[in-house]
Amino acid sequence: MADIGTRAIRWRNYAAPLAARSAALLLCASFGVRTAIAAGLPADAQRRVGAATFEVVMEKPQRDSLTYEKPLPLDLLPYTLRTDKYQSVGTAFAIGDHRYVSAAHVFSAGFESQLGEPALRDGSGAVFVLDKVVKYASNQDFIVFTLKNDPATDALPVARDPKVGEQVFAVGNALGEGVVVRDGLLTSLTPEELDGRWKWIRFSAAASPGNSGGPLLDEQGRVIGVVLRKSPNENLNYAAPISLVLDAPDGRATLDGMFSYWMPIMDTKENRRFQEDFAVPSSYAELSKEVTSRVYAHYEDMQKSLLAKNAAEIFPRGEGSQALLHSVTTTAFPFAIQRGNDGTWDAVGSSALRAELPRNGFVSIGGWTGGMLARIRKPDDVGLAALGADSRQFMDDLLKVVPLKRTVGPDEVRITSLGVAHDEPRYTDAYGRQWQVRIWNSEQQDAIVVGASLQVPDGYIALLRPGPTSERFDALLDLRASTNFVYFSLNGTLEQWAEYLRQGDSMPQLMSALHIDYEYGKRFHYGSKRFEARFDKPPVKIDKDSTLTLQTSYFDGPEGVVWDVAGFTLSDKGVTSWLSITRHARPPATLPDKFQTAWSKMVARDYPYDASLIEASGTTSVDTIYPFPASSDRPDGEPNVLYEVSYGRLGQQSQDALRAALAEWCRGLEVFEK
Numbered sequence: 001m002a003d004i005g006t007r008a009i010r011w012r013n014y015a016a017p018l019a020a021r022s023a024a025l026l027l028c029a030s031f032g033v034r035t036a037i038a039a040g041l042p043a044d045a046q047r048r049v050g051a052a053t054f055e056v057v058m059e060k061p062q063r064d065s066l067t068y069e070k071p072l073p074l075d076l077l078p079y080t081l082r083t084d085k086y087q088s089v090g091t092a093f094a095i096g097d098h099r100y101v102s103a104a105h106v107f108s109a110g111f112e113s114q115l116g117e118p119a120l121r122d123g124s125g126a127v128f129v130l131d132k133v134v135k136y137a138s139n140q141d142f143i144v145f146t147l148k149n150d151p152a153t154d155a156l157p158v159a160r161d162p163k164v165g166e167q168v169f170a171v172g173n174a175l176g177e178g179v180v181v182r183d184g185l186l187t188s189l190t191p192e193e194l195d196g197r198w199k200w201i202r203f204s205a206a207a208s209p210g211n212s213g214g215p216l217l218d219e220q221g222r223v224i225g226v227v228l229r230k231s232p233n234e235n236l237n238y239a240a241p242i243s244l245v246l247d248a249p250d251g252r253a254t255l256d257g258m259f260s261y262w263m264p265i266m267d268t269k270e271n272r273r274f275q276e277d278f279a280v281p282s283s284y285a286e287l288s289k290e291v292t293s294r295v296y297a298h299y300e301d302m303q304k305s306l307l308a309k310n311a312a313e314i315f316p317r318g319e320g321s322q323a324l325l326h327s328v329t330t331t332a333f334p335f336a337i338q339r340g341n342d343g344t345w346d347a348v349g350s351s352a353l354r355a356e357l358p359r360n361g362f363v364s365i366g367g368w369t370g371g372m373l374a375r376i377r378k379p380d381d382v383g384l385a386a387l388g389a390d391s392r393q394f395m396d397d398l399l400k401v402v403p404l405k406r407t408v409g410p411d412e413v414r415i416t417s418l419g420v421a422h423d424e425p426r427y428t429d430a431y432g433r434q435w436q437v438r439i440w441n442s443e444q445q446d447a448i449v450v451g452a453s454l455q456v457p458d459g460y461i462a463l464l465r466p467g468p469t470s471e472r473f474d475a476l477l478d479l480r481a482s483t484n485f486v487y488f489s490l491n492g493t494l495e496q497w498a499e500y501l502r503q504g505d506s507m508p509q510l511m512s513a514l515h516i517d518y519e520y521g522k523r524f525h526y527g528s529k530r531f532e533a534r535f536d537k538p539p540v541k542i543d544k545d546s547t548l549t550l551q552t553s554y555f556d557g558p559e560g561v562v563w564d565v566a567g568f569t570l571s572d573k574g575v576t577s578w579l580s581i582t583r584h585a586r587p588p589a590t591l592p593d594k595f596q597t598a599w600s601k602m603v604a605r606d607y608p609y610d611a612s613l614i615e616a617s618g619t620t621s622v623d624t625i626y627p628f629p630a631s632s633d634r635p636d637g638e639p640n641v642l643y644e645v646s647y648g649r650l651g652q653q654s655q656d657a658l659r660a661a662l663a664e665w666c667r668g669l670e671v672f673e674k
Helices: 043-052 079-083 104-110 242-247 284-309 319-325 384-389 391-398 469-485 494-500 509-513 593-604 655-667
Strands: 053-059 086-096 099-102 119-121 127-137 142-147 167-173 179-191 199-203 215-218 223-230 237-241 252-262 269-279 335-339 345-348 353-357 361-368 371-377 405-408 411-417 426-428 434-442 447-456 459-468 490-493 515-519 523-527 531-535 547-557 560-571 577-585 614-616 619-625 641-650 669-671
Touching: 043 053, 043 179, 043 215, 053 104, 053 167, 086 104, 086 119, 086 167, 086 223, 086 242, 099 104, 104 142, 104 284, 127 284, 142 242, 167 223, 199 223, 223 242, 237 242, 252 284, 269 284, 284 469, 319 345, 319 547, 335 469, 361 391, 371 391, 384 391, 384 447, 384 459, 384 494, 391 411, 391 434, 391 447, 391 459, 434 469, 447 469, 447 490, 459 469, 490 494, 494 547, 509 560, 531 577, 547 577, 577 593, 593 641, 619 655, 641 655, 641 669, 655 669
Parallel strands: 127 252
Antiparallel strands: 053 086, 053 119, 086 099, 099 142, 119 127, 127 142, 167 179, 167 215, 179 199, 199 237, 215 223, 223 237, 252 269, 335 345, 353 361, 361 371, 371 459, 405 411, 426 434, 434 447, 447 459, 490 547, 515 523, 523 531, 531 669, 547 560, 560 577, 577 641, 614 619, 619 641
């Protein structure tokens, strides 16, 4: 079922899947002159309905932090949309004793919104501010409240016993263009979905976005229900019987529903009933705070429960993780670690769009289930710390490829800047990597972009998720968890590495266990607890434009699974020559034959690990297993870890020359793992 509020907060039990969320920010509000259109009701009933029915409106923000590629063509919008300071979100009506009723989901539109609090507006344009909420039920989807500047409207009469087959009239602010009355039939009384504790009224009278919260009337003009939502595939709509509203006790707010939580990394869900009550009356702000804090705590607990229940199978644990734990990949673009349909965890992703930045910089993005992956290669004249500290410039660069637009009538205008981030908390993931979390506001669209970025030697990698403001907590919860499931290499020129190594505490914890030292034109030294490479005369040129790539991976260590360096590649400018070392762990018997075959070849130093020439893409290289062997050497026993070493040059090369360089390369290498 789909609610029919113009804008409603969409907790996950009403939400569309993450994959269906749009990356574009859209302007979708509608406004209009309030009118009452007769649909067969007696004239006196029409007058009562017109006086007792109100628009629910929220004040539009005055601020707009965004910059656009061109002036917004606001003249394409209807006059009322351009000039109305309010956004219409639904309908409400008077039920007597200075009380008013609407759908709960209409008023939840204001929870953590960038728009003003919901208020009522009558046909003359007068706006009435909410005073106290006296009843609230999320499961039965109604809210009862009083107004500070009460217009003392006469209540509509009610009827508690509607009959199937009778004529009914749906009254509401359809499409935000004024209160209309449309007729149909009461088709059925349908048990509610969870426990059948009450029966929804089903009716065939047309209902549109904005009708939510309006009265459903019988043929005498008496209220029989509160219009709520419609079935997505048929014109049979839902209303809550007015008896539910009238019989609910004062001073009570009820949260009740079946909630579903899942993470972008896998399709396993945590389903749970959520039931809590708390006392009212309260102001709208107090209600919003109480509801959101309880719901957010519930979702956070569901995430913890989901991770705990599936801990034995979530990467890096379980048989499905073994293939990735025994693979090393050099990535120019960050990958997301996700579980496939076969239960195997893999690092997936690719750069789909790219834009150039000045002085050798660029920005690229790609999609994944949780939003977008991004990489910024910083311009040569921009400091690494300076780029990270400037949230405006950081997002401005990303917007060169991130397709955020604002829809204005039939036109779509590209957004070129989101301005300064509204919030910038920091977060350290399970592997000691410090992420800069940011939230950018788009006030006019009541939307946000949430990002988590990580500093790397040549710039930043990032996870991004655009969405409505109501998904702020949702997005933060998912992104923080997702930072533990990112696969990437640390890449940069030696000049960039020099700057990166000065960043101190902002670097991942693993960097504190590494020693990287070099002197242009002379020497290079890399050291860790796993292996050390020291060259006084390296077989590749060492200067500021030489490139060092640390191949990071996840693998088993004495302390459990770690994120650590699994090798490096050192190359000169233009990659005319390079040397590399890559760590390989013995695969378990459960992995496919391709892992076993590759390992057997490494142990035996069979081709391509026998220092034979390998020619590919205009380059020539030789590979072997450390230590560099004589042709008759064989290991005495099968090790747990082997290190592959290689040396290559551009163009055709002689085997003897490359083998001699490889032997020299290995003399500067020492492996500590056994």
